[in-house]
Amino acid sequence: MADEELTGGGDADAIAAEWTAMIEAAATANVPDTGIDRLLNQDEIDNLLGFSSEDASASARSGIRAIVDSAMVSYERLPMLEIVFDRLVRLLTTSLRNFFSDNVEVSLSDITSVRFGDYINSIPLPTILAVFRAEEWDNFGLITVDSTLAYSVIDVLLGGRRATTAARLDGRPYSTIETSLVRRMLDIVLSDTEHAFRPLSPVHFNIDRIETNPRFASISRPANAAILIELRIDMEGRGGAVEILLPYATIEPIRELLLQSFMGEKFGRDPIWEDHLATEIWQARSDVEAILYETQLPLRRMLELRVGDTLMFDMGPEAPVKLKCGDVFLTEGRMGRVGEKIAIRVMKPLKKSKTTFTAYEASASGPKDK
Numbered sequence: 001m002a003d004e005e006l007t008g009g010g011d012a013d014a015i016a017a018e019w020t021a022m023i024e025a026a027a028t029a030n031v032p033d034t035g036i037d038r039l040l041n042q043d044e045i046d047n048l049l050g051f052s053s054e055d056a057s058a059s060a061r062s063g064i065r066a067i068v069d070s071a072m073v074s075y076e077r078l079p080m081l082e083i084v085f086d087r088l089v090r091l092l093t094t095s096l097r098n099f100f101s102d103n104v105e106v107s108l109s110d111i112t113s114v115r116f117g118d119y120i121n122s123i124p125l126p127t128i129l130a131v132f133r134a135e136e137w138d139n140f141g142l143i144t145v146d147s148t149l150a151y152s153v154i155d156v157l158l159g160g161r162r163a164t165t166a167a168r169l170d171g172r173p174y175s176t177i178e179t180s181l182v183r184r185m186l187d188i189v190l191s192d193t194e195h196a197f198r199p200l201s202p203v204h205f206n207i208d209r210i211e212t213n214p215r216f217a218s219i220s221r222p223a224n225a226a227i228l229i230e231l232r233i234d235m236e237g238r239g240g241a242v243e244i245l246l247p248y249a250t251i252e253p254i255r256e257l258l259l260q261s262f263m264g265e266k267f268g269r270d271p272i273w274e275d276h277l278a279t280e281i282w283q284a285r286s287d288v289e290a291i292l293y294e295t296q297l298p299l300r301r302m303l304e305l306r307v308g309d310t311l312m313f314d315m316g317p318e319a320p321v322k323l324k325c326g327d328v329f330l331t332e333g334r335m336g337r338v339g340e341k342i343a344i345r346v347m348k349p350l351k352k353s354k355t356t357f358t359a360y361e362a363s364a365s366g367p368k369d370k
Helices: 002-030 042-049 063-069 079-100 116-122 147-157 176-197 252-258 271-283 299-303 357-365
Strands: 105-115 127-134 139-146 205-211 225-234 239-247 289-291 321-325 328-338 341-346
Touching (some): 079 105, 079 147, 079 225, 079 252, 105 116, 127 147, 127 176, 139 147, 147 239, 176 205, 176 239, 321 341
Antiparallel strands (some): 289 321, 321 328, 328 341
């Protein structure tokens, strides 16, 4: 009896295990995986936030990053700004080659819009920051020289050997001599920046102070937008980056100039075409008509005119004669004779048109009478 109970109990456990296995198999086969409890991996989180490493250099943003960056002003709305700094690259390449007496290559890495607070917090230490003042614009800008370039400049100016690897950085603060040497290079950068802006707007940049702590280089509010220009300076295995930061408040006085489109190497102007147009206008010929009298006659009277009929003008011998060019009234004169030719002496200055081109465009684009 005890054996049967044991056997029956063993069969019940086996049947229960079999039923459990069948239920799990049916659930797996018939119920689809909805993915409700599935966790996101790191790539999916980055794509959701818009901080994917693959799209870091792309101009299009997505996710939360697009919402955050939507308030930023893009430098692409200022087309002349890129032309100015392209010119700066050419000027700086020549100036630094003469300064270092070495082969120097300067390239424009990027022009981006950043928030001033985010940029200050991202500056690695040690670094040299120069706060400069734009006199004509009555505001400030910032130049950052990274430690790699600073040590390269010191090495070149003090006659160091040409190295193929980056200089070793010990993290110590810069000495007075090192800061003075780097400042000499910054004076050249600011001088060439003045020349780059000169065709657009004359300006003078003067270094206000040199800082090594980003907290003491505050020239704008943390949330304010600024334009960051990244320049790369290479000296045959040595070099680094120079970053120029211009708050939007600094370039506001020349904003209208920066909005104009680029047309050739003359910053929106072509003097050759202007001279040619002026020459052709001065040589252009126009017909001028002298009108003695104007009147209106019925059509029947015009059809009844015959050879020998006389039309009476309601004017005297001393009445002024109107001068017109097409439909435009120019001035008045008095008719006379010079030799064998009839002449008109101008009595009044030319009448200038009261309609300017702006008023003409406004009238042309305005609402029409119904």
